[in-house]
Amino acid sequence: MRIIKNILILTGSAHKNGTSLLLADEFENGAISSGNNVIRHDAAFLNVNGCMGCSYCRNNNGVCMQNDDFNAIKENLIKADVVVFVTPLYYFDMSAQLKTVIDRFHSMSSKLSEKPRGAILISTQASPSDSTSDVLKLHYKTMIDYLKWSNYGMLIAKGVPSREAIIKTNYPDEAKKLGENIK
Numbered sequence: 110m111r112i113i114k115n116i117l118i119l120t121g122s123a124h125k126n127g128t129s130l131l132l133a134d135e136f137e138n139g140a141i142s143s144g145n146n147v148i149r150h151d152a153a154f155l156n157v158n159g160c161m162g163c164s165y166c167r168n169n170n171g172v173c174m175q176n177d178d179f180n181a182i183k184e185n186l187i188k189a190d191v192v193v194f195v196t197p198l199y200y201f202d203m204s205a206q207l208k209t210v211i212d213r214f215h216s217m218s219s220k221l222s223e224k225p226r227g228a229i230l231i232s233t234q235a236s237p238s239d240s241t242s243d244v245l246k247l248h249y250k251t252m253i254d255y256l257k258w259s260n261y262g263m264l265i266a267k268g269v270p271s272r273e274a275i276i277k278t279n280y281p282d283e284a285k286k287l288g289e290n291i292k
């Protein structure tokens with residue numbers, strides 16, 4: 110019998126009609142069509158404050174002293190079997206909106222390492238060059254190694270500054286297939 114996977118998608122763009130949220134939509138459709146449970150949080154439209162590094166969580170059983178939209182993300186992170194990070198490339202790395210959410214993992218880093226999870230990176234960038242995303246890829250790999258998660262795939266969409274550009278490419282199909290392949 111197949112075990113249904115809980116997939117959590119975290120996105121980091123403020124462009125509802127941009128490139129990375131199109132890939133998030135396609136991935137989501139593919140993952141749902143394969144029978145997975147999919148939950149998505151679009152960080153740019155949430156109220157998630159930056160980690161204050163106050164260590165309150167360290168002394169209070171992982172509870173963060175900030176009461177904001179990270180509470181809902183936290184519950185879904187714990188349930189997730191696969192976490193999908195979707196971001197536009199901003200100055201060679203992920204957007205601040207996504208990074209702000211990831212920094213808040215700090216209150217639950219050990220808990221997040223307790224069970225095996227998969228991770229996926231989906232990004233979009235204006236530049237056609239492979240090396241433009243080197244820092245992002247290294248950041249992602251280093252982060253999932255630290256969390257003891259496994260890489261289930263990376264889709265780096267290059268040369269796509271806008272929705273008009275990306276719809277002419279195969280990247281939306283690739284994102285959908287990546288979602289469909291989670292079984």
Ligand SMILES: Cc1cc2nc3c(=O)[nH]c(=O)nc-3n(C[C@H](O)[C@H](O)[C@H](O)COP(=O)(O)O)c2cc1C
Binds near residue numbers: 198200
């Ligand atoms: C603040 C900012 C920084 C950016 N930095 C880069 C970059 O370092 N390299 C690159 O190729 N594109 C860069 N871009 C272009 C975006 O990555 C690209 O347009 C992407 O498709 C936007 O995704 P979105 O529509 O999902 O927001 C940047 C755009 C912005 C607004």
